Amino acid sequence: MALSDDLRDLYQQVILDHSRSPRNHGQLHGEGCVHVHGDNPTCGDEIDVWVKFAADGGVEDIKFEGQGCAISQASASMMTVKMKGTDAEKLKGLIQDFRATVTGEGTVKDEDTLGELALLEGVQKFPQRVKCATLAWRAVEQAMQQKGEGS
Amino acid sequence: MALSDDLRDLYQQVILDHSRSPRNHGQLHGEGCVHVHGDNPTCGDEIDVWVKFAADGGVEDIKFEGQGCAISQASASMMTVKMKGTDAEKLKGLIQDFRATVTGEGTVKDEDTLGELALLEGVQKFPQRVKCATLAWRAVEQAMQQKGEGS
Amino acid sequence: MTDLSHLRADFPILHQQVCGHPLVYFDNAATSQKPRQVIDALVHYYEHDNANVHRGLHELSNRSTANFEAVRKKVARFIGAEHEEEIIFTRGSTEGINLVAQAWSAQHLKAGDVVVITGMEHHSDIVSWQLAVERCGATLKHVPVLDDGTLDISVLDSLLATEPVKMLACVHISNSLGTINPVKEICAKARARGVATLIDGAQAVGHVPVNVRDIGCDFYVFSGHKMCAPTGIGGLYGRLETLNSMQPWHGGGEMIETVTLERSTYKAAPHRFEAGTPDIAGVIGLGAAIDYLESVGLENIQAHGRELTLYAMEKLNALPGLRLLGPPAPADRASLAGFTLACAHPHDLVEFANTQGLALRGGHHCTQPLMKRFKAPGTTRASFYFYNTQAEVDRMIDILNQAIAFFS
Amino acid sequence: MTDLSHLRADFPILHQQVCGHPLVYFDNAATSQKPRQVIDALVHYYEHDNANVHRGLHELSNRSTANFEAVRKKVARFIGAEHEEEIIFTRGSTEGINLVAQAWSAQHLKAGDVVVITGMEHHSDIVSWQLAVERCGATLKHVPVLDDGTLDISVLDSLLATEPVKMLACVHISNSLGTINPVKEICAKARARGVATLIDGAQAVGHVPVNVRDIGCDFYVFSGHKMCAPTGIGGLYGRLETLNSMQPWHGGGEMIETVTLERSTYKAAPHRFEAGTPDIAGVIGLGAAIDYLESVGLENIQAHGRELTLYAMEKLNALPGLRLLGPPAPADRASLAGFTLACAHPHDLVEFANTQGLALRGGHHCTQPLMKRFKAPGTTRASFYFYNTQAEVDRMIDILNQAIAFFS
Numbered sequence A, B: 001m002a003l004s005d006d007l008r009d010l011y012q013q014v015i016l017d018h019s020r021s022p023r024n025h026g027q028l029h030g031e032g033c034v035h036v037h038g039d040n041p042t043c044g045d046e047i048d049v050w051v052k053f054a055a056d057g058g059v060e061d062i063k064f065e066g067q068g069c070a071i072s073q074a075s076a077s078m079m080t081v082k083m084k085g086t087d088a089e090k091l092k093g094l095i096q097d098f099r100a101t102v103t104g105e106g107t108v109k110d111e112d113t114l115g116e117l118a119l120l121e122g123v124q125k126f127p128q129r130v131k132c133a134t135l136a137w138r139a140v141e142q143a144m145q146q147k148g149e150g151s
Numbered sequence C, D: 001m002t003d004l005s006h007l008r009a010d011f012p013i014l015h016q017q018v019c020g021h022p023l024v025y026f027d028n029a030a031t032s033q034k035p036r037q038v039i040d041a042l043v044h045y046y047e048h049d050n051a052n053v054h055r056g057l058h059e060l061s062n063r064s065t066a067n068f069e070a071v072r073k074k075v076a077r078f079i080g081a082e083h084e085e086e087i088i089f090t091r092g093s094t095e096g097i098n099l100v101a102q103a104w105s106a107q108h109l110k111a112g113d114v115v116v117i118t119g120m121e122h123h124s125d126i127v128s129w130q131l132a133v134e135r136c137g138a139t140l141k142h143v144p145v146l147d148d149g150t151l152d153i154s155v156l157d158s159l160l161a162t163e164p165v166k167m168l169a170c171v172h173i174s175n176s177l178g179t180i181n182p183v184k185e186i187c188a189k190a191r192a193r194g195v196a197t198l199i200d201g202a203q204a205v206g207h208v209p210v211n212v213r214d215i216g217c218d219f220y221v222f223s224g225h226k227m228c229a230p231t232g233i234g235g236l237y238g239r240l241e242t243l244n245s246m247q248p249w250h251g252g253g254e255m256i257e258t259v260t261l262e263r264s265t266y267k268a269a270p271h272r273f274e275a276g277t278p279d280i281a282g283v284i285g286l287g288a289a290i291d292y293l294e295s296v297g298l299e300n301i302q303a304h305g306r307e308l309t310l311y312a313m314e315k316l317n318a319l320p321g322l323r324l325l326g327p328p329a330p331a332d333r334a335s336l337a338g339f340t341l342a343c344a345h346p347h348d349l350v351e352f353a354n355t356q357g358l359a360l361r362g363g364h365h366c367t368q369p370l371m372k373r374f375k376a377p378g379t380t381r382a383s384f385y386f387y388n389t390q391a392e393v394d395r396m397i398d399i400l401n402q403a404i405a406f407f408s
């Protein structure tokens, strides 16, 4: 009973590893920190993201807590790794490229920056999991908006 | 294109004749007269029956007005002819026998009294028309009840 | 005449004998027949894809959900809605009207307000609004019907000008008269006064091209079973912002975001208004019906209906003692003819016709006030669809002639 | 073990490959599959009898009406109702619950009253009552669930003794835990206090013998699609005098006696609560499903389910990191198993299973408060019906073992 290739693509070792041992797990407090809660009510996935924005609008530091499926938690963990220290310009590109990666719509402009996140390409074959993969990302977009409104 | 036997049985010449020229058409007023309105809301058939009961509970006089299908109007007309002058005992028997005739349930006890009304037997083949044939009869039953309550 | 008789082969039910005669089915305004293609879609669904929608992650559920939501998109396109989220699946027109009369009214109708309907509404559009105004102390008024079977628009104008009207509910095509109402003009008048509009399209969708954006209504309802789709499915169109301004109607699965024992939050339209397991197969069948009707072409369906009605009206008008209700010009009416015969009550006529294999409908057609308006105890109605033929109309006229001879 | 595997031949959908593996369908609590006999009944209806009910006098309409009303009688017998007039056709359990929560409450629930539900209700029974109490200023309380997945009846006793309770709504069989509640005992307690009762039988009818008179409830709802019938049809049982004490719910055709533009009068139950064209084919299909289930035998279905669940529970309990929710004794539960696995989230597990052809369901199963109660983000649920086999359970255990190896 061999596992299907699609399934192996979806749950690559790196992804399972991130879901089991999430990086940047925890909270951030203090000035300049924005906290956003996101959820996928139908599946019950939940995420809390804390972002400390840099002066230029980039991400100085980022942490998260959450519960949910391997895809949502791994995506959050991998996202924080990539985002930490990213400037505003790159941040926007990264978000766009990631969405293109998991949906298969649009083109990825900067493969290098995406790095490991490109592994989440396997989600394309599982359209109903796109909202799992993008949960943390939507929280960050919301944080960017909140920051924008605050300043 | 011969007409079906069932249809000819339903609309016998006598029945059509009664529906075209109803007997005992009109109203009754004065002491001892009971007036009842009946309808079949789904088909729109309507009937008004006036009964002057005799002292023994029989029918001294009876008239009706109404609008509706040939079956409902013919049945009302033929009913008034038979009921006029009937004593209480015979009245009950007549009503039971008529119901047995049109529904095909139960047995007719007194064919003689029924007379012409036996022609409405054709209704048995058209179960959805039973309520047309019995419209006026239900009104008389209601009148009997009202009289009973009044005395 | 537009010849669509080859399509009869798609309808298994038409090829049967009734009382020893070939069936002539002229009761299409009550419900239409279903083509093989729609029946096959149901069978295929149950034999291959059946699973509950929205909640699963397994293959059958994914397939069902994708097919189900694809029909929402199809319906939106078919009736000219801007967003697929504007389409709510209902059991039929009646449920759609009740949804609006309850959920919209709860938010937007209060004591002293006026709801306007017309004298030619179907009971569903009368009774739901009677119940709605009763609940909140509003008042129901109506636009009367003129002798020619059209609406007295001058009364509408004066109601809109003088009364605190909040909602105008109007039938697109009258199921008793065949009148096609000028709904675009009517909705424009209402909109100019800030009055919301609900159009009852039970007799229109699948029979004439319908575009809700062009009509400019806030709500529009239709029944699948009258347009080749299965029984038990229909649709409500609502403008997105209007729908999302309304609180939920029924509580249950699929319409919620989070539920605690204390309180709940709700999804946006359309799911907010689709509590519980929907009629999934019905939706799939509705999609197949739309595909089928589009392959025939709405313009062809309309043209054929108009020609057949013109033909039938000429023949009917020649019968002694026959009074035809509704607009005299076939261009202003849909493909049905409601009439009275001096010598026979509708029920006797329908009974007679049935013994000759002809399916007509007699009665008040769920429009009792309209019958009273025309002083008819009821009418006999012949209603056509694209699979009906001129030969069938000839057969009807034959049978009516026999009936006249029989009952006179 | 009760062997019903020969019945698989009646279910075309079961004989397919999913992701290259034979389909194992364990999502029966979401919806059941349909036997050939039910599909055939639908096809026969559309190919021979299709016509609108109640309103016609022609042959097809008479046939449809007779067949339609015959199913009402059949349903009444099937669930032990005294009168066929006590059966109202609905889209499913959710619509039935909402009908009661709206139409019964309008007459019988007022500010200050209390409605009691339980901690294991489906969202449909939580949200409809939340909406109902909100409308009139009543209060919603609940009977909590104990660790073993049964109700804390002592809390019910004290609520009934101390609160102005007017309605008690309780699920017959929990769709998440599998708990079979002692509904007869519960209804007796309520009745002793003059409290009305609504039992949600979505998971019970067609799975265990149900007799509403024996249960002694005022209302009982069920969904056809969970018992081999088509989607879009279900039933509400209500005691006749209770139903006739309620005002209409939806306005429309079939539920009225006379309509004027000013006011209307209404039919008695059941038609009072069936406005508009019903899902006629759905009703016909429901009748065919009942015939089918009775030919299999409810006792056989129940025995088979119990044996299969016992077998599955033993195997599941042996898996590392698996926590089974609900009563530990299979005799107290219906044929489903909801569980969590330490190493994998339900959605990952269901996704994994699907690639092996196994259809499980993962998530909150429309019981979010219950998930919170058991501190689970959701569960994975395997739910069985009579056409499932021991070999399929073995296959599931195999796949779960692989999943554990994969995700750990």
Ligand SMILES: Cc1ncc(COP(=O)(O)O)c(C=O)c1O
Pocket: C029, C030, C091, C092, C093, C094, C095, C122, C124, C171, C173, C174, C175, C200, C202, C203, C223, C225, C366, D253, D275, D276, D277, D278
């Ligand atoms: C004009 C009109 N409105 C509403 C309805 C009600 O539709 P349904 O019975 O499908 O809910 C009908 C059909 O009976 C109709 O003809």
Ligand SMILES: Cc1ncc(COP(=O)(O)O)c(C=O)c1O
Pocket: C253, C275, C276, C277, C278, D029, D030, D091, D092, D093, D094, D095, D122, D124, D171, D173, D174, D175, D200, D202, D203, D223, D225, D366
């Ligand atoms: C216990 C219970 N109640 C109510 C429902 C709702 O049933 P439906 O979605 O068929 O209306 C379900 C099924 O989802 C259920 O399992």
